[in-house]
Amino acid sequence: MxxxxxxxxxxxxxxxxxxxxxxxxxxxxxxxxxxxxxxxxxxxxxxxxxxxxxxxxxxxxxxxxxxxxxxxxxxxxxxxxxxxxxxxxxxxxxxxxxxxxxxxxxxPRWLTEAEAAWREVPRPTARLRAAVPIWRRPWMVLGRDTFAGDLLARLGVDNAYADHTERYPRVPIEELTSADRGLDLVVLPDEPYRFTRDDGPEAFPDTPVALVGGRHLTWYGPSLVEAPAALSGALRAAHPRM
Known part of the structure; x- marks a missing residue:
């Protein structure tokens, strides 16, 4: 082939x-x-x-x-x-x-291992409401029907924009930071936009921020084997209720 x-x-x-x-x-x-x-x-x-x-x-x-x-x-x-x-x-x-x-x-063996890794994810004891920006200038977030949103839901994080009519809506930063959104957490992956400790968290001074690997959150392949542990660790580090 x-x-x-x-x-x-x-x-x-x-x-x-x-x-x-x-x-x-x-x-x-x-x-x-x-x-x-x-x-x-x-x-x-x-x-x-x-x-x-x-x-x-x-x-x-x-x-x-x-x-x-x-x-x-x-x-x-x-x-x-x-x-x-x-x-x-x-x-x-x-x-x-x-x-x-x-x-x-x-x-391949890694596919079986990935399925097992996700089956063994503990049932979340608490659920958090989060926004997941994927771009800035302009700000864009995960919306409805996304692979990344499904992964986060399995780990106890509900996407605040899961019911949006668009899959990747543009959202003003004023809306993201408004208390009316009721966010417990903001999840910032390092792709497609490369959010870092110095680029992204400063926009959310009143909300805990979890920096996660984009490959663990958005890629489907061998990275799915380690994704549950990697994502859970980043979420726990950001919020005490995880």
Whole structure:
């Protein structure tokens, strides 16, 4: 098999779960470290002729991360495109198994370990209401039907914008910091915007802030094995009720 991945999460999953099959990936595919494949541009603007030139048996994409016109162009060139949809943890496990099977790989041990790790997450004794900014200038947060929101809910953190009509709404900082929102916590991942101790927490002086790894919160792949412990640790460090 010759596979091109247009999704960073799936790039890591394929590289680890189906070694030797990956021949191309986006410029944003940063894991595993030292990945030596042809780079084919961004997730939103892949170099379609370069992908076609790699003569892949399969291109792996995602309905949220990639644009339909690019995928249609690949199909028109005679290339098979597998499009995933991941909005919950259960979906992620199913899609990962489907992608790896399409790549001709057996079910990897890390996928079984990831399922076990999330099954063993203790039932939360308390629930916190949180906002999860993913960008600033302008401020944007997680809204409805997101994979990251599902992970946090399993750990006892309810997304304050889970009922919003948009999946990634723009929200004025004045609204985020208003007492009317009733937030117990603000969760700041380090991607897609790179929030750090010096960039982000200062905007929420009256609310506890949890800095979390974006790969643990938003990636579906081998990182799911360690994600429950990593996320729980960051949440507990930020709020005494966790």
């Amino acid at each position: 010759r596979v091109v991945s247009l999704v960073p999460s799936l790039t890591e999953a394929i590289a680890v779960g189906a070694p030797g099959t990956l021949v191309g990936a986006t410029d944003w595919c940063s894991h595993p470290a030292g990945l030596d494949v042809t780079r084919v541009g961004g997730t939103k603007n892949p170099d379609v002729p370069r992908v076609v030139a790699l003569a892949p048996d399969l291109v792996v994409a995602n309905e949220e991360e990639n644009r339909e016109p690019d995928l249609a162009a690949l199909r028109a060139a005679g290339i098979e495109v597998l499009v995933t949809e991941v909005r919950t943890l259960d979906q992620a496990f199913r899609e990962l198994a489907r992608v790896l099977a399409a790549c001709g790989a057996e079910r």
